[in-house]
Amino acid sequence: MSKLRRSERIVDLTQYFISHPHTLIPLSLFAERFQSAKSSISEDIDIVQEMFKQRGIGELITLAGAAGGVKFIPKISKEEAEDSIITICKELSHKERLLPGGYLYMSDIIGNPNRLRQIGRMFASYFAHEAIDAVLTVETKGIPLAHATANYLNVPVVIVRRDAKITEGSVVSINYLSGSSKRMQTMFLARRALKENSNVLIIDDFMKVGGTIKGLIGLLKEFNANLKGIGVLVETDGADERLVENYVSLAKLVHVNEKDEMVDVQLGNYFERGKYNEVNLNK
């Protein structure tokens, strides 16, 4: 292949970093790919780094030494996260979502590729430095959210099942009390699905009292895994006795009035939790 010009190298560097998040890439890979000196490539990377920073799409971290290289850590700017969360809160507030019993239809939001990418970026950005090894979720609606997050963290998703399946092999089961219905339920995780001592991020779509997530935490103990964080798309406000602490939520379902067809959704605690200030929901 002929030697590439700077502008061409920069296209390739940019696409390569974005397609390989949280992956240490040795400079020699690019030196070979481009037939260029490492010094030129370092200059290219500085340009990419600067634009990534300006656009808030992430950082490039350079590690020196023989085992060194460059790692792309996807992030999201405060402005973009704000826009995304506000969009989601507004969409969740549509009265057409109201289902009998005060439930909300959310499958369209969880199915939307743009929303999912943004949700994934937000959670991945928030937990970027927690050395996550795996994202854990429970079927069914948590799965797209978990995968969107894991895609940016570049870690596997581990799916807890509601039934023991023959295609999962030997499973570990746990009984837990569903927080809202106070019913005893069971969850199953394949024995081989999670390595010992893994650092785990739990992602789910909805949290009321937190019974399901408490069940997932119990399951982590069975695998000697470490809980590094909890992210939920929607929490409900004012749940009497929350079973789970230290979670991050994007949206908060404050009030549902079936009779008047009113749904009140506010920002979750994503911005409160130390990283951002002064978010304006009325923007």
Place this chain on the structure above:
Amino acid sequence: MSKLRRSERIVDLTQYFISHPHTLIPLSLFAERFQSAKSSISEDIDIVQEMFKQRGIGELITLAGAAGGVKFIPKISKEEAEDSIITICKELSHKERLLPGGYLYMSDIIGNPNRLRQIGRMFASYFAHEAIDAVLTVETKGIPLAHATANYLNVPVVIVRRDAKITEGSVVSINYLSGSSKRMQTMFLARRALKENSNVLIIDDFMKVGGTIKGLIGLLKEFNANLKGIGVLVETDGADERLVENYVSLAKLVHVNEKDEMVDVQLGNYFERGKYNEVNLNK
């Protein structure tokens, strides 16, 4: 913001296209973003286009006129698809996957972010010009594959459930005969999940006789939707009476011998179906 240099514009163009696949982006968006003339931006885009082509990561299609713009269509090169499918076939052949009854444990492959990205790119590349409106799948293991594909096609995923859930609202159900077990089963899809006349791509993890996929096709009829394609990760070879035609598979499970712990996995029909030739599994 100050005016950007070409190399900086190229970083931003590249990341923007990759984050917005199958989306028509008016040149005026970039002109404003960069404070640059459209003619300069057109030259930038030519450079990006050329590298994308060289790396086989996709095409930029330019539509002229007032409603025009540029659209990034993700693709995958034959070499990269070949490498990915061979890797998957080899992984599927490990005897450690064998479960009682001749089933294969596949959750690790379906959970792996790199495999998923490549699987998504392969299906999205194959069906890039079918004007897909939605990807349909059935819980649980099809969901990650469907989302990986939909992410590159930039369309929503619609999940068919095995049980009717209160959080889905009004549902349409269909009874179908599971091809292998010959048992009658039922699937459910929320009435509001799929618009009339949608062009639908079905994605699933595993196809034996094709009973489940035939059920999904029946469900599409209830929604007056159009079947535009079927993609499966693994098909089994020699299923007596295949219920489904015109599917694309990445891998083919040819033979399982529980006694001798042998799993024989070959390439699926992805390369046969007109687009590629001379693929060497022994590479």
